[in-house]
Amino acid sequence: MAESIQHARIVVDKAFRIAEVDKRIYGSFIEHLGRAVYGGIYEKEHPTADSRGFRSDVKLLIQELGVPIIRYPGGNFVSGYNWEDGVGPVEQRPRKLELAWRTTEPNWVGTNEFAAWAKEIGSEVMMAVNLGTRGVDEARNLIEYCNHPGGSQWSDLRRQHGFEQPHRIKTWCLGNEMDGSWQIGQKTPAEYGRLAYETAKAMRLVDPDIELVSCGSSGSSMPTFPEWEAITLDYTYEVADFVSLHQYYGNRDNDTPNYLARSMDMDHFIRTVIATCDYIKAKKRSKKTMYLSFDEWNVWYHSNDADSRIDPWGIAPPQLEDIYNFEDALLVGSMLITFLKHADRVKMACLAQLVNVIAPIMTEEGGRVWRQTIYYPYLHASRFGRGVSLNPIIESPVYDAKDYTDVPYLDSAVVYDEESETLTLFAVNRHLEDSLALTCDVRGFEGYGVTEHIVLQSDDLKAVNSADQERVKPHSGGDASLQDGYVQALIPKASWNVVRLAKTKA
Known part of the structure; x- marks a missing residue:
């Protein structure tokens, strides 16, 4: 027929102008999870590895995408991460039990290596600080290490580690998904709000030019959404520049027409967060507008059952390796369209993640690299979706x-x-x-x-x-x-x- x-x-x-598109809505995310780092962007023994151990074939595909900003190092990982473990001579770095994903973290890649790699591919870093097991002191030390020119304890330590010039990381996340029961160091909204406010204060004293992202809800289905935003922003509204949103979709019941409509849920999620931000703005009689950082989004459901069979405490086992199909690419396209429709308020977004872990790019250990189906809408939007929406x-x-x-x-x-x-x-x-x-x-x-x-x-x-x-x-x-x-x-x-x-x- x-x-x-x-x-x-x-x-x-x-x-019919909405706003200038901030190129950072085409950002991505790399967490120390599965083969995102080890076996993904970094594989020292790979035939294409550069002098630092990063895969050049993967680098080329990322550069083809034109990724303007990459969130690092997590994700759930960051809530148990001591950043000091990932700096200094690699042979002296400790191996740690990584509790978020129950693996062993060898710390072969850390802050300096990642920042240098991001610079080489033409991307900025969106750095996350640990507000799960740590707090104000860790955050102020890390930003001093990364951004201060020299003449102080932590900046001089960076210079001793071979990085004379500061990384000048502009964008920082105040923790990750702190509302989630799965999060190490989960907080109530008031606990998080107070900690994030004090952390932001200290970080801005070190570097007044940074941008800060306050943790929003881990998804629109959280029972505390949007109350979490209303309470936490009551603390962080004047010290943060963005509030985060996270959302993943799947098609477990194989209902494709319903699945392809999921971007309408994303649109509603964005509108609700905007309304909550504007309520706090009105409540505080503020002249400031809070912007949105949708710093985790994607399709994620194909790999969930397989991950439950992985033995714990290995180094970089395959985890969350969704193999995307064509209908997934259609939904990813609609999600990118949704960001463009909200270009006046959504100023950053991170496709989670970039390589191997729920990612547009996949690799073989020691072998090939290829583009998943979702690579293409992401590529087209990043390449052609810059200008005025x-x-x-x-x-x-x-x-x-x-x-x-x-x-x-x-x-x-x-x-x-x-x-x-x-x-x-x-x-x-x-x-x-x-x-x-x-x-x-x-x-x-x-x-x-x-x-x-x-x-x-x-x-x-x-x-x-x-x-x-x-x-x-x-x-x-x-x-x-x-x-x-x-x-x-x-x-x-x-x-x-x-x-x-x-x-x-x-």
Whole structure:
């Protein structure tokens, strides 16, 4: 039976500005967990390893993504981490029982190695401090070690360790998921709020130019959400610049229409956190706006059962190694679209994680590296989604799913780069059977022409990539065209699309 076609319409104009996109929404995350560090970015015996032991083949794929900021070293790991264990001569560093993931941490990579690696790949570091088992003293010492030029105990120790110049790390997380029962050193909202406030105070005395992220809820399903935000921000509102959000989605019941609508839950989560921040702003009579750092997000469910069978206390055992399929890439695309729709308040985001652990990049020990299905929406958004986020007026057919009603088949965001005079339309068709005949009114962009229509599509929603075969990869064979100020494009069923326009040269 021939595939049927439904119709959708978008109106785009330069005046429909949301905000300038902060490039840091395309950030990522590396935790000392599984093979993210050891066997991921770092493998001393690998044929492509550089002089420091970092894999050059992995580095190339990360640079291709253009990752602007990477959160480190955790995650749950940071709540039991003593940063001093990871600096100084590697042969003198202790091996520690790592309690968050029940492995042995050899401390082959620590603060200096990671900061130097991040600089080499062109990324900033979002450093997390331990507010689980430690607190103010550890945090003030760490920022002195990282950011102070010299002439003090901790800055001079860094220089002794071979790093004469400070790392100048700008962005710092005040702990991780402190509301979670799984967290070492879990806190009540008031306990966390007081500790985070005092820690922020001390850190800013060392370096007044830093940005700080206050811990939000570990997910929108937490029973204390959004009360956690309301109580903790009552303490940290004036000393923090961001509040964090974390969220993962899965499709365990194999209900794809419901699964692809999960980005609507993310949208509601963001709106609720914004409302809570603005309530505290009003309560404090503050002139300051709190921004959002969605510093953990992804699909995560494929690997959960396998991880329960791993023996404890090994070094870098395979953990959380989700193998992503095509429908996962569609949801990741919609989640990126959701960030663009909230560019006025979501200023940072970290796809969790970057290599091997629920990641877009996978490696073989001693061998190959490859791109997972979710790599491509992330790549396209990072590469083309920089500029001003515009608010597209969308008319789309809708459907009802198990947990959502009136779900638009067409999910879309638009970014206008004024400097390069380019316009990029990101679009996901959630319909599993019908294509969408899209008409996009771009009459406000006179003199523009379509330069590319990228499509990521597969007839098999469960198709995966591997080192041997890349079954899911994009092509530039989309049919988008522009005539009389209107873009016409066929958006295939169950697909991720990138339609690019540019000002034609006279």
